[in-house]
Amino acid sequence: MTAAIQAENLVKIYSKSAKSAEKKALEGLSLTIPKGSMFALLGPNGAGKSTFINILAGLARKTSGRVVIDGLDIDADRIESKRRVGIVPQEINIDPFFTPREALEMHAGLYGVPEKKRRTDEILAALGLSDKANAYARSLSGGMRRRLMVAKALVHTPPILILDEPTAGVDVELRQQLWAYVRELNRGGTTVVLTTHYLEEAEELCDTVAIINKGALVALDSVPNLLAKVQHKTLVVQLTEPIAALPEVLLAEGFTLDAKGLKASLSYDPAVKPMDGILRVLSSAALPFRDMSIAAPSLEDVFLAVTKS
Ligand SMILES: Nc1ncnc2c1ncn2[C@@H]1O[C@H](COP(=O)(O)OP(=O)(O)O)[C@@H](O)[C@H]1O
Ligand SMILES: [Mg+2]
Known part of the structure; x- marks a missing residue:
């Protein structure tokens, strides 16, 4: 080369x-x-x-x-x-x-x-x-x-x-x-x-x-x-109705709620936290949701990770 x-x-x-x-x-x-x-x-x-x-x-x-x-x-x-x-x-x-x-x-x-x-x-x-x-x-x-x-x-x-x-x-x-x-x-x-x-x-x-x-x-x-290099993905769960706060089990799992109370998100590393476990926690919360999506890492995540210091 x-x-x-x-x-x-x-x-x-x-x-x-x-x-x-x-x-x-x-x-x-x-x-x-x-x-x-x-x-x-x-x-x-x-x-x-x-x-x-x-x-x-x-x-x-x-x-x-x-x-x-x-x-x-x-x-x-x-x-x-x-x-x-x-x-x-x-x-x-x-x-x-x-x-x-x-x-x-x-x-x-x-x-x-x-x-x-x-x-x-x-x-x-x-x-x-x-x-x-x-x-x-x-x-x-x-x-x-x-x-x-x-x-x-x-x-x-x-x-x-x-x-x-x-x-x-x-x-x-x-x-x-x-x-x-x-x-x-x-x-x-x-x-x-x-x-x-x-x-x-x-x-x-x-x-x-x-x-x-x-x-x-x-x-x-x-x-x-x-x-x-960036392992984590982002799971976004679209709730059926707005909620004021996330159930305790989801908070403990690391979920966060958006300002409108309609989207619960979780940043996770599939190697550490497989999806089936996350889904079990999610269903135990019995929170009605209509859809979910998983976003792969972007170059922006890499950029943020390496320029943090
Ligand atoms: N002509 C110059 N005189 C003094 N400092 C400069 C000059 N040009 C750039 N700098 C400084 O050098 C650093 C790098 O700037 P620059 O190369 O323009 O960065 P970037 O293009 O990545 O935004 C900055 O802190 C900038 O303020
Ligand atoms: Mg420049």
């Missing part, structure tokens, strides 16, 4: 400024992102995700440690390693006085893409911006600006595409479109790395997930393996 991105012992300390105290944002992060993967980088706000990505993009300088992009050390091969990635930063920054077409052409020029190799129209079409190709960027909606940012990251056909919270504040339909396109790029061989705080999104889209917290890696695995 070749690595698209390899970070070893990465440390980033933002020095003290007039506005903020010294801040250690990355505390020895080591992480390997496999080539061709669809990789999610998750972590609570302030975990260091953007700092990591900005170092990859050459927008922030690492304090120490080593980063290799597509086989190129970012210190030894600054320029070439940067060309291997297309980065969509968290903050939208587009020049309001350029049209999308001009912005892409200019960006391609910056990367030294020869005119006959430019894919401006193809990229505009892929991101649904053809209609707006010649409109000033200041007239674009927030979602269109976000797509223009993605378009800009693609002009030099990078083998690695990195998106930092690309769907924050983007409406659902657009999000689906964007993901469809990103998936297609991934199928074509592009390694895709994204940060998101929509955990369902990572669960649905990505094959591998890294969770970082306080500047360090706390989990790295495939989605099924991560889910297997």
Whole structure:
């Protein structure tokens, strides 16, 4: 397995400024992102995700440690390693006085893409911006600006595409479109790395997930393996009529009641507490209920479990 991105012992300390105290944002992060993967980088706000990505993009300088992009050390091969990635930063920054077409052409020029190799129209079409190709960027909606940012990251056909919270504040339909396109790029061989705080999104889209917290890696695995780490399931019993309080036997079993008094829930580990025992306790309570459901753990449970401390 070749690595698209390899970070070893990465440390980033933002020095003290007039506005903020010294801040250690990355505390020895080591992480390997496999080539061709669809990789999610998750972590609570302030975990260091953007700092990591900005170092990859050459927008922030690492304090120490080593980063290799597509086989190129970012210190030894600054320029070439940067060309291997297309980065969509968290903050939208587009020049309001350029049209999308001009912005892409200019960006391609910056990367030294020869005119006959430019894919401006193809990229505009892929991101649904053809209609707006010649409109000033200041007239674009927030979602269109976000797509223009993605378009800009693609002009030099990078083998690695990195998106930092690309769907924050983007409406659902657009999000689906964007993901469809990103998936297609991934199928074509592009390694895709994204940060998101929509955990369902990572669960649905990505094959591998890294969770970082306080500047360090706390989990790295495939989605099924991560889910297997969280054993507990949730049983929800829908009562026929609202009740004021749960019977003592159910409280003792660990059930809780929702605010409306209509749902009794139990978080349980099937390995420790098999369902047949729970059902016996439930029927001994003789509480009329009309339905029940069991929810498997989600990536959110994993996330909460590993970022608790
Ligand atoms: N330019 C900066 N100067 C000082 N501190 C910063 C700067 N950028 C980020 N930080 C701090 O570094 C930590 C990590 O931030 P960031 O990488 O943006 O996290 P995330 O993207 O995971 O939310 C936070 O505590 C943040 O306040
Ligand atoms: Mg961020």
